[in-house]
Amino acid sequence: MTEKLNDEALQALKIAFTYMPKAIEVNKYEYGDRYQTVLEHIETVREVLLLNDVDPEEVYGEINPDSTPNSSY
Secondary structure, eight states, X not given: OOSOOOHHHHHHHHHHHHHSOOGGGOOXXXXXXXXXXXXXXXXXXXXXXXXXXXXXXXXXXXXOGGGSOOOOO
Protein backbone atom coordinates (compact mmCIF):
# COMPACT_ATOMS: atom_id res chain seq x y z
CA MET A 1 0.00 0.00 0.00
CA THR A 2 1.66 3.20 -1.15
CA GLU A 3 -1.41 5.40 -1.52
CA LYS A 4 -2.03 7.79 1.36
CA LEU A 5 -5.28 7.61 3.31
CA ASN A 6 -7.76 10.48 3.26
CA ASP A 7 -8.06 12.51 6.46
CA GLU A 8 -11.16 10.72 7.74
CA ALA A 9 -9.71 7.24 7.20
CA LEU A 10 -6.42 8.25 8.80
CA GLN A 11 -8.21 9.67 11.84
CA ALA A 12 -10.24 6.45 12.17
CA LEU A 13 -7.04 4.39 11.98
CA LYS A 14 -5.42 6.54 14.67
CA ILE A 15 -8.41 6.06 16.97
CA ALA A 16 -8.43 2.30 16.40
CA PHE A 17 -4.69 2.17 17.04
CA THR A 18 -5.11 3.75 20.46
CA TYR A 19 -7.33 0.83 21.49
CA MET A 20 -4.97 -1.84 20.19
CA PRO A 21 -2.68 -3.53 22.68
CA LYS A 22 0.97 -2.50 22.64
CA ALA A 23 3.17 -5.13 21.02
CA ILE A 24 5.02 -5.63 24.31
CA GLU A 25 1.71 -6.61 25.95
CA VAL A 26 0.99 -9.39 23.45
CA ASN A 27 2.10 -12.83 24.55
CA LYS A 28 1.06 -16.43 24.15
CA TYR A 29 -0.35 -16.58 27.68
CA GLU A 30 -2.84 -13.74 27.05
CA TYR A 31 -3.63 -14.38 23.36
CA GLY A 32 -3.05 -18.10 22.95
CA ASP A 33 -2.13 -19.37 19.53
CA ARG A 34 -3.29 -16.09 17.95
CA TYR A 35 -0.55 -14.00 19.55
CA GLN A 36 1.61 -13.98 16.40
CA THR A 37 -1.37 -12.87 14.28
CA VAL A 38 -2.11 -10.05 16.74
CA LEU A 39 1.53 -8.91 16.53
CA GLU A 40 1.31 -8.94 12.73
CA HIS A 41 -1.87 -6.84 12.82
CA ILE A 42 -0.24 -4.30 15.11
CA GLU A 43 2.78 -4.08 12.80
CA THR A 44 0.55 -3.64 9.75
CA VAL A 45 -1.27 -0.70 11.36
CA ARG A 46 2.05 0.86 12.45
CA GLU A 47 3.37 0.57 8.88
CA VAL A 48 0.29 2.28 7.41
CA LEU A 49 0.59 5.10 9.95
CA LEU A 50 4.26 5.54 9.03
CA LEU A 51 3.41 5.54 5.30
CA ASN A 52 1.02 8.39 6.07
CA ASP A 53 3.73 10.39 7.88
CA VAL A 54 2.31 9.64 11.34
CA ASP A 55 4.58 8.57 14.20
CA PRO A 56 2.78 5.66 15.90
CA GLU A 57 4.40 6.61 19.21
CA GLU A 58 2.67 10.01 19.11
CA VAL A 59 -0.83 8.83 18.16
CA TYR A 60 -2.14 8.21 21.68
CA GLY A 61 -1.17 11.70 22.81
CA GLU A 62 -2.81 13.23 19.75
CA ILE A 63 -6.07 11.32 20.20
CA ASN A 64 -6.18 11.56 24.02
CA PRO A 65 -4.24 14.70 24.98
CA ASP A 66 -5.97 15.05 28.38
CA SER A 67 -4.87 11.63 29.60
CA THR A 68 -1.33 11.67 28.24
CA PRO A 69 1.51 12.49 30.64
CA ASN A 70 3.77 15.39 29.82
CA SER A 71 7.03 14.58 28.15
CA SER A 72 10.04 14.32 30.42
CA TYR A 73 12.51 15.58 27.84
